[in-house]
Amino acid sequence: MPKKTIYIRDSDVELWEQAESVAKNGESVSAVLSEALRQYLTGHQTRTAWVRLKGAEDGIRVRVEPAPDGWLIGVPPLASGGTPVLQALKQAGIWIPDAITAQLRSGSAPLWVWIPATVITGLWLITPEGLTGIDYVDLARHAWPRLVGAAKARQTMSYSELGQQLGGLHPLHQVPAVLDVIERWCLTHGHPDLTGVVVSKNTGLPGADFWRQNGWAELPLAERVDRWRQTQTELAAADWSETPPF
Secondary structure, three states: OOOOOOOOOHHHHHHHHHHHHHHOOOOOHHHHHHHHHHHHHHOOOOEEEEEEEOOOOOOEEEEEEEEOOEEEEEEOOHHHOOHHHHHHHHHOOOOOOHHHHHHHHHOOOOEEEEEEHHHEEEEEEEEOOEEEEEEHHHHHHHHHHHHHHHHHOOOOEEHHHHHHHOOOOOOOOOHHHHHHHHHHHHHHOOOOOHHHHEEOOOOOOOOHHHHHHOOOOOOOHHHHHHHHHHHHHHHHHOOOOOOOOO
16 A cells, blocks of 8 residues: 655644544544545636626636636637637736737647636636536625624634635635625725725734725835724724625
C-alpha cells in the first residue's frame, strides 16, 4: 500500500487527535483525510456555467473555476466561440491586452482570466442534473436583516459565518458578490456602508472590497481602521429597517 508522510502544525494536533478518536470507532484517519480531500477538490473543479457580468449586454457560457476573491473564466479561441466572451469581458471593463486578443485569434487553446466576484451579477453552474443558479440579489435580501442586526448591536461577523447563514456560500468566491449588492445600494443612497460589519476572521477587519469601494484603499492602515470604526458608530446610530430596500 502506498504511503505518504504528512507534517502538521502544532495548532492542528488537537484536530488530528480528534480524528484518531474517530478511527477507533472503525474509520481510519486515512479514510477521513481522503474524504476531506475529495470535498476540497470538488470546490476547485473546473465547471461549465452561464455567467452574467456587470455591464455586459448578454450572458456567456464558459468554463469557470473558483479563485481567491473571484472566479477564473476560460476564454475560448475566437474561432471556437470566444468572440462573444471577449466582447462581454470588454463591456464589463475587464482589461484585455492586445497580445491576448492576438493569441485568442491564432491559438487553439483557451486562456484563463481572473474575474472579481463583484463583477459577476449572476452565475449558473451547469451540472449533470441541470442548472444550479446563484441569485446574488436574492441572497443579499436574506443577508440584509442579518447585517442590520449586527450593526445595531455593534457586532461583526466573519465572511465564513455569513456564508454559512446564507446556505453554505464560499466566503471568498460568493459572499463578496452578495455584499456588493448591499454595498452599492448603501453608497448610492448616501448611507454608511452596512457591509462594514463583515470582517475577516483572521484580521478582524473588512476585506479589500470594503476599503476600495469607500475610497480608502490607499490610506495608511491606521487611518483606514479609524474610518471603519467611525463607520461602525454611524451604522449603530442609523435608522435601519430590517426589510431589504432592493
